[in-house]
Amino acid sequence: MADHKTKASAKTSSPSGGEEAYVPPALANLIGYYLRIAQEASFQAIRQGTGKSDLKPGWYTLLTILSENPGVTPTELSKxxxxxxxxxTSTLNGLDARGLIARRRKAGDQRSYGVKLTAAGEAMLRKLQVIARAHDERLDAIVGKDKPLLMTLLRRIVDELGNGYPPPPARGLGKTSRTR
Amino acid sequence: MADHKTKASAKTSSPSGGEEAYVPPALANLIGYYLRIAQEASFQAIRQGTGKSDLKPGWYTLLTILSENPGVTPTELSKxxxxxxxxxTSTLNGLDARGLIARRRKAGDQRSYGVKLTAAGEAMLRKLQVIARAHDERLDAIVGKDKPLLMTLLRRIVDELGNGYPPPPARGLGKTSRTR
DNA sequence: TATTGTTATACTCTATAACTATA
DNA sequence: TATAGTTATAGAGTATAACAATA
Structure with a gap:
């Protein structure tokens, strides 16, 4: 169920947001836990910005990457x-159906194709940027002067955890496949 | 697809982990973006700890809350x-099926019941705690002396974003429309 | 009528495996 | 054979709506 309209007990709107989040004492000092709920709060706030519109927050990163790397193939994009x-695939189909991207067959290789934003795609990206910027300005205001340090710490977490800690199951010579 | 066994291109294991994450320049200075990928890296690292075992990382918070609030009803728990x-429901069923929780009918209200951990549930929680602690120690090592500040910032983000910013759509006493 | 737990359903995101058409 | 993109399928995770039992 979900009594959202049941009566006046009307919490905010989402079960997550609203009131003060209860934090189990045992988790209150875990970085990992707060990383999660902070990210959740952030994401949820963004959703409120895009709402029902055709702007899927999930597109933002993808469109940004496409904007910065016009012509990449789906495989490159996935990396x-x-x-x-x-x-x-399905996301690209959706973007294509909305005229936000164009797929152009590769000359040399008939199996693949390059993807790039259309003018509409660039426009959509700009709209999303406005939302993203507004959101991050709110975050900037919250963290204030400590932003540089916060960014440093988060980057460090990504870099140090990001690499396969349990070292790559050491399965043979990985022919240099690079991220690119 | 996912040619994980196709040949020697062998990345780590998950498409996420591995190599250095590429960060679109346009996003590189967004707190929200790093919040997300840092959380992703953290979560992914935990999964490596639990692996295939019967330990679902998603249970940790729930078991913790149950441990600290024995006898809560499902509705209370959801809040x-x-x-x-x-x-x-389905998670509780799963925990129940594994003998990790016990559901006991409420005395006063026949509709509800209280949930508490069984001995096996406590044991499972302890196992998860070991993993969580190890993980957070790794995070502690990464952030070092700046942990207190990091925690403060994350908490502030949660607190300030967490509350319904777009104030409750002010939907009047809508008691009318009910489910059935 | 309101609330509790449950069920049915759906949507998002992501993964693996297998398929096709090239190479 | 190996690779590129696609399809089929699956599984978390979460949401809303509706239901039956009980209050």
Whole structure:
């Protein structure tokens, strides 16, 4: 269920947001826990910005990457955003259907194609940027002068955890496949 | 697809982890973006700890809350963890099936029941705690002396974003429309 | 009528495996 | 054979709406 309209007990709107989040004492000092709920709060705030509109927050990163790397192939794109290729197909279809991207057959290789933003795609990206910027300005205001340090710490977490700690199951010579 | 066994291009294991994450320049200075990828890296690292085992990382928070609030009802529990009640049912069933929790009918109200950890549930929680602690120690090592500040900042983000910013859509006493 | 737990359903995101058409 | 993109399928995770039992 979800009594959202049941009566006047009307919490905010989402079950997450609203009131003060209860934090289990045992978790209150864990970086990992706060990383999660802070990210959740942030993401949820963004959703409120895009709302029902055709702007899917999930597109933002993808459009940004496309904007900065016009002509990439889906496989390259999947590596850039760290997801499996197969997860991109339907999103690309959606973007294509909305005229936000153009797929152009590669000259040399008939199997592949390059993806780039259309004018509409660039426009959509700009709209999303406005939302993203507004959101991050709010975050900037919250963290204030400590932003540089916060960014440093988060970057360090990404860099140090990001690499396969349990070292690559050492399965043979990985022919240099690079992220690119 | 996912040619994980196709040949020697062998990345780490997950498409996410591995190599250095590519960060689109346009996003590199956004707190929200780094919040997300840092959280992703953290979560992914935890998964490596639990692996295939019967330990679902998602259980940790729930078991912790139950441990600290023995006897809560599902509805109370859903409020404590900020999710809709309906999302708890299947998880509780799973925990129950594994003998990790016990459901006991309430005396006063036949509709509800209290949930508490069994001995096995406490044991499972302890196992998860070991993993969580190890993980957070790694994070502690990464952030070093700046942990207190990092925690303060993350907490501030949660607190300030967490509350319904777009104030409750001011939807009047809508008691009318009910489910059925 | 209101509330509790549950069920049904759906949507997002992501993954693996297998398929096709090239190479 | 190996690679590129796609399809099929699956599984978390979460949401809303509706239901039956009980209050």
């Amino acid at each position: 850039l955003c760290g997801r499996d290729r197969s997860t991109l | 404590l963890c900020g999710r809709d009640r309906s999302t708890l």
